[in-house]
Amino acid sequence: MSRVVIFSASVGAGHDSAAQALADRLTARGFAVDRHDFLTLMPAGRAVCGSYRRIITHAPALYQCIYARTERAARPGLVQRQLLRGAEQAVLDAIPADAVAAVATYPLAAQVLGRLRAAGRLAVPVVVTFTDFSVHPLWIAPGVDLYLAPHAVTAAQAVAHGVDPAKVAVARPLVSARFAEGSAARREAARARFGLAGAAGAREDKPLALLLGGSWGVGDIEQTARDLAASGVVTPVVVCGRNAVLRGRLRAAGFPHVFGWVGDMPTLMAACDVMVQNAGASSTLEAFATGLPVATYRSLVGHGRTNAAVLDEAGLAVWVRSREELAGSLLELTSGVRGRRQHNAGLAMVGGGAEPDALIMELIAELSADASVGAVAV
CATH class of the missing domain: 3.40.50.2000 (Glycogen Phosphorylase B;)
Incomplete structure (x- = not known):
């Protein structure tokens, strides 16, 4: 059975709910799915989450300043880069040999997965699923194979941040099937x-x-x-x-x-x-x-x-x-x-729109076919 590994984060509930909705879809298609809380893999992850919560609750002006500053940055800051490097081996260890894709529903997880992929240390494709409608630069990382956006405006913002349009797809948002219009x-x-x-x-x-x-x-x-x-x-x-x-x-x-x-x-x-x-x-x-x-x-x-x-x-x-x-x-x-x-x-x-699990399956099949062609050519 092929396996997909999803990295989320218990920062509020949104990243986890998207991860669960995707896991349900992939499981229904016959995949084995592993889920990991990225905050448990990153050094001081819980402390970072606690600091974020205190700032957004008690010092919103400071949070706005930090957000605006990082929104203008081309890459994570020095402290962030050190924390992300510290998570790399734990993330690699969490991806077993039978994995066929790694998915991030949290921006810092996207950074680690993308950079591992770009450095040639991660062989499986990386998919990033935006859980916000707006795109902060921390969602964007080199090496990511596919970004899934909930809306065309979101996709356009990703492209404006330098993402190749061919790597962005508008997909049906990840919502549990329990939410539906009723009588x-x-x-x-x-x-x-x-x-x-x-x-x-x-x-x-x-x-x-x-x-x-x-x-x-x-x-x-x-x-x-x-x-x-x-x-x-x-x-x-x-x-x-x-x-x-x-x-x-x-x-x-x-x-x-x-x-x-x-x-x-x-x-x-x-x-x-x-x-x-x-x-x-x-x-x-x-x-x-x-x-x-x-x-x-x-x-x-x-x-x-x-x-x-x-x-x-x-x-x-x-x-x-x-x-x-x-x-x-x-x-x-x-x-x-x-x-x-x-x-x-x-x-x-x-x-409406394309099913996110179907898009992930298409990406896996496409890259597998490319790898097979390359092996034959050699």
């Missing part, structure tokens, strides 16, 4: 499951706005919840992830629908009418697959803003830039033409 009956059942029905069992008189801040519950979630409630258009349903402090504050403030970590996000999304988010990564794709229109509001700095710009440009998620715009945008998304357009655009995006 009105499913929505009612989902609302009952999460206690979102009215006091007498009636439906809420306002649309339900699912508010997410990722698995860490980062960003201006509390103020966003207040703004949503004050808009008078929606009732906020807030998911705080593993941020227990935020969950406690919101409950103490009297918000009726506040959750911590939610294991059944497909059902919660099915219960809601619109999603408001601040980062634009995996949860946005999941909302598209569920048929929810999406708004970006009070976006995170760095990748949050660059993702918001791409989503807005692509017509997939409106970027609400001020509190004054919020009520009108929510009305348009829950009862207007914009909501229907975004609903259709999101479903078309996650339901």
